[in-house]
Amino acid sequence: MTVRPSLSDIKKCSTTYVLAINDALNVFQGKWKMPIIGVLLFGKKRFKEISHEIPKITPRMLSKELKDLEANGIVKRTVFNTMPVKVEYELTESGQSLHDVLExxxxxxxxHRDRNIG
Known part of the structure; x- marks a missing residue:
């Protein structure tokens, strides 16, 4: 089992600090991932519900971003064996832990808006 260095130890090494930031940004890169996470912080949603809450996202892009977030362990996709098939998306425990980051x-x-735009 590998022991993860503490945040204070990471902050002492700029290389480790930058690598940790890059790891986080690699998971969230792109215009739509954070808005999707923001929508799912309010609970489980179906594809169309997510789409309606994020203006201008195309179905193709939403599908791609949901797959990426699922691959990175942020979003869980649940398929219900109904007619028609029902699919719900929700945040995993790791995704839920982003609440404070988004806040x-x-x-x-x-x-920033108040200071720079007024």
Missing amino acids: AMIEWGLD
Whole structure:
């Protein structure tokens, strides 16, 4: 079992710090991933529900981004054996742990807008 270094140890090494940031950004890169996560923070949603809550996202892009988030362990896809087939998306435990990250980003974004746009 590998022991993960503490955040204070990581902050002492700029290379490790930058690599950790890159790891996070690789999971969330792209225009749509954070809005999708933001929508799913409010609970399980079907594809059309997510689509309606994110203006201008195409079905093809939503499908691609959901697959990427699922591959990275952020989103869980559940298929129900009904007629017609029902599919729901929800955040995994790892995805739910992003709540504080999104809250901090929202606060920063509001402050930034106030300072720079007025």
